[in-house]
Amino acid sequence: MSSENGQPGPERAAVPPGGEQLALIRETVRKAKPPKARPRTWRGAPLAAELPVARVLVDKGPVHLDQLWHYAVPAELDADAQPGTRVRVRFGAGTRQVREGRREGGGLLDGFIVERVAESDYRGPLAAIAQVLSPEPVLGPALLALCRSVADRYAGSLADVLQLAVPPRHARIEAESSPRPLPPPPVPEPGSWSRYPTGPAFLDAVARGDAPRAVWTALPGPHWPQELARAAAAALASGRGALIVVPDGRAAARVDDALTALLGAGRHVLLTAELGPEERYRRWLAVNRGAVRAVVGTRAAMFAPVRDLGLVAVWDDGDSSHSTPQAPHPHAREVLVSRALAEKAAFLLGGFGCTVEAARLVATGWALPLAAPREVLRTCAPRVRTVGEADEARDAAARAARLPSVAWETAREGLRHGPVLVQVPRRGYAPRLACERCREPARCGHCAGPLEAPGPDAPLRCGWCGRERADWYCAGCGGGRLRARIVGARRTAEELGRAFPSVPVRTSGRDHVLATVPDSPAIVVSTPGAEPAAEGGYAAALLLDGWALLGFPDLRAEEEALRRWLGAAALVRGREAGGTVVVVAESSLRPVQALVRWDPAGHARRELADRAELGFPPVSRMASVAGPPQDVAAFLATAELPPDAEVLGPVPLPVPRPGRPRRPGGPPPGEQWDRALLRVPPGRGAALATALKTAQATRLARREGEPVALWVDPLDIG
Incomplete structure (x- = not known):
């Protein structure tokens, strides 16, 4: 008999010397207990001859009901009521579904059969399963174990995680037959992975069936979708599956196109919310049935039930889209780390930037760095120039159109050769207070949290512990004055249109996001994260109002600002092709220096050391x-x-x-x-x-x- 958590019960220990009397008492008590109930009938109807008890996970979200309930399996449902299938059970007053002898109330609810067993711990009659909704097994052991680990890590209920992992049922789709699985493709050529010293070795290890783990700092340019596709093809060549998770539908479409060009149709599926519920369920079923072994998609795809998983990859893990807004808020990076460990799959975390969590994976030795040498980086990355606020204040052009002379000249020169990208922080960014003299963030002396001003005349208050700080002074320079700044985007587009009246101005933001723009002179004003790709790359990019990003009141403000800048700068042509990026921020700031050197990994390592000293996540x-x-x-x-x-x-x-x-x-x-x-x-x-x-x-x-x-x-x- 198994215990409630599914683990085998302890073996009977040997009787210690002198313990014969105690052993005899225990044996007498064991024999005196009534036997566990093995239900035979339900209201006169026969039950299943073998394993007549089903342990059911009821699809009810409250965490105090996060447990398995025992139900009787009628003989007429025996063939369909298999582990992993969806069922409907009565969960209410007058029924006797039990766990550990307790009775609970409710109504008819959906659920999943987790296991069939011979008998129940409850000694009374059990309620029977009311209906098998579908004989399709959609909750396999690996997916169940993953969802349970996610629920435990994030203090949530298993039912809430299953709502994220298993899509809603569509009966018509289940009646359709899935395509036959295709044989493994040949091992792909390294392609642009050859630019990285350890890139071909990583692909070879995946193709051999090994499980290498790497944190990949991608070179700027348009090659990263093809590189992810080759990594997935290497996993397929080993006879295993591949799973790639990206932050948004635009990135998923680019990887989808790269996989189709490399492998042809029928070897992978794209899972995004834009597909609609029916088409998404059709593709999910093809993966669950083993007909398709490769998946690319957005955050919900992290739970895709890929058979014999050989590679998990996540792109741009610093994007907030990777965190699910519904409770319990799992993050795709952490879920894929768990899958790589549990299913012995290769792990690839890539991006133009580098998060502190990724740096910690490298620092602990769990993953190895995968990066290009500096000489290769110099040819791929654009030239980066900085403009400090002191220069901006002295600049007449900046006062007239919020464009420093360096930025204005860069834009004018870039428009002769192609489109120019202008990144402006979106509206609504709340400022973080900082020293007016040295720009160091203002932090609480007790917990190092960010200080904020609740009102014009209110004293400073910590945003974490709530302590007031009326006598703040800067620990770096001794200054006692603070600054804050909020900058919008719409006015910038209007001013640029007046500054360059003969050039079309396009905008891309939350309300209307462009996917691509043609390779012709134009100004593209975009909010961070909504930058469209340009055919052939942008001739130049202007990263305006850097303090609006650096002033966001959050622990990872500098990391996020650098990630946004790198994402925009990576769309610009390389230095050899004349690509130039101008960032309007103080050149002495650490994120700005990391952008100039194009060293996101170094910035992440230094940020990790600072957080370790202050006790901040991910160290804590x-x-x-x-x-x-x-x-x-x-x-x-x-x-x-x-x-x-x-x-x-x-x-x-x-x-x-x-x-x-x-x-x-x-x-x-x-x-x-x-x-x-x-x-x-x-x-x-x-x-x-x-x-x-x-x-x-x-x-x-x-x-x-x-x-x-x-x-x-x-x-x-x-």
């Missing part, structure tokens, strides 16, 4: 608890946190204005919420997640107030 583990003030206070009083956990706050969150979209993990419009940050040392993240999940389940079971919003490893802790 953090969690966010947000909700109405009384519920946050009650939750923190209930939670049995690890002894070494540090509670920062609670502090009030800004009240969203009515009509604004709700941020993930944030308050509804017009409501006041508090937030507390919980920090634990390395290696204590699992204990913190367990404590949070237990406290949430306890309060829900006792109906003590409203549930709070939990977010383990939150993206925004500013």
